[in-house]
Amino acid sequence: MDNIKSIAVTGKGGTGKTVVSTLLIRLLAERFPGRVLAIDADSAMSLCYTTGLKVDKTVSNLRAELLGMRQARQQLNNGPTKDLMRSILAHGEGFDLLTMGRPEEPGCFCACNELLRFGIDTLIDDYDICIVDGEAGPEQLNRRVMKSVDLLLVMADMSARSLQTAAGIIEVANKGENNIDVKQAGLVLNRVRNDQPTDELVKKIGLEIYGQLPEDKLVNEYDREGKSLFELPLDSPCPMAVKEILKKAIPNF
Ligand SMILES: Nc1ncnc2c1ncn2[C@@H]1O[C@H](COP(=O)(O)OP(=O)(O)O)[C@@H](O)[C@H]1O
């Protein structure tokens, strides 16, 4: 894992960001137990369900608390900030999870993102790899939840709209200066059918295909039943496809 310390998963809503993030977390945590930091940067808060973890406190909760407590604010500025951030982590098998959560008042998304960025910054050195399950669309890249991302995985299904969103995200990622520094980016296609040619659609976007997931009946079933994707058999189609992504990203995985 010499060169990849962070993977961010992005794309249009519903394209499988949370499924792929969860399986990345699971496979990495099995391989590098205790060295994986998972970040749920989507206010819809899904990783707690798909990883089967109970989240007691989110970054948004912490922010609301800090706003009401001058002493705690001072602690954040001067004191052992890492302890404060550590205190809101949920602990899974081989990984820890930091959840942004929903802002408690309207209009404070940016503030929550800012505190999340601060949290990631403070914690990231304690881990070997960080996986971020992002918000839909390119906005979060603009808000720079992370300073840099070693691998940006842009999810798309085979719909023209999701590919358009993917193209928009790449554009933002490539814009430079005020944006997040993306070292490499790859496209991950979801719900790919064998009879569907992918070339023409994808060529337009100009990104390397990093992975392809087929429709996986078990993923649907687990979702319907509210079961954690950590219980999914590893030889089912989606985990196998995500393993291929990791093999491509990390030498000797
Ligand atoms: N390859 C797949 N096979 C079956 N169901 C899938 C697959 N990918 C995603 N899903 C289902 O599609 C829905 C959206 O996926 P999700 O990962 O939540 O998307 P996102 O996080 O991008 O909004 C979920 O119900 C998920 O279980």
Ligand SMILES: [Mg+2]
């Ligand atoms: Mg999601």
